Amino acid sequence: MKTIMTLILGTFLMVQTSDPAKIAGDWEATLEAPGQSIPIVFHITNTEGKLSATLDVPSQGAMGLKVDTITFKGDKVKMVLNLIPATYEGTLKDGKISGKWTQGPNSVDAVLTKVKKEGKS
Template sequence: MKAIMTLILGAFLMTQSSDPAKVVGDWEGTIEAPGQSIKIIFHVTNTDGKLSSTLDVPQQGAMGLKVDSTSFKDDKIKMVLNLLPASFEGTLKDGKITGKWSQGGGSADAVLTKAKKTGKS
């Protein structure tokens, strides 16, 4: 009986942690900066259980910017770019990631949605 309870408890705890596969893919949104809207696209991948990502900012000709850390736990994602320096932190809910873009001492709300595939796969 004790072994069965341990298995049930273990299965319950596993369902409580976030599955990184939920955030794998291309996520796009808009940052509303003073006087302009800036489109951003995060490309999130999972290699051997470790998340990584890059960032595109098409309006600024910035493609494939290295994201230094990407983490996802309890439906919360955090991506940090040391180069800018900047970060995005958000919560995955109902197929969207709602959060904040922070850079240079300021922050702006942003909602990311999963991009639909176009062109060749």
């Protein structure tokens, strides 16, 4: 019985775990707030299977804001910034991450697209 439970648990964990390399890179979006558009850029790194990230908000002079928590399970991404406080939650599909940016009581739709580096496709 113990062997069967181990196999079931192992299979469940394999299904729930995602390849962090899928979301490593720079991702940009524009937040549409009342009366203004705010470009943002997440810089997501994958170091030996462990994700970390920072956020830039160039129009506000905020660069390298620490993302305190980043999780990627299935195709779901969640990033939490305690400093602001804010959360981004989205789903990776067709090379984009579609989700919501939540800051305080307000939420807006935000689609992150991967930034292509010059000379790379």
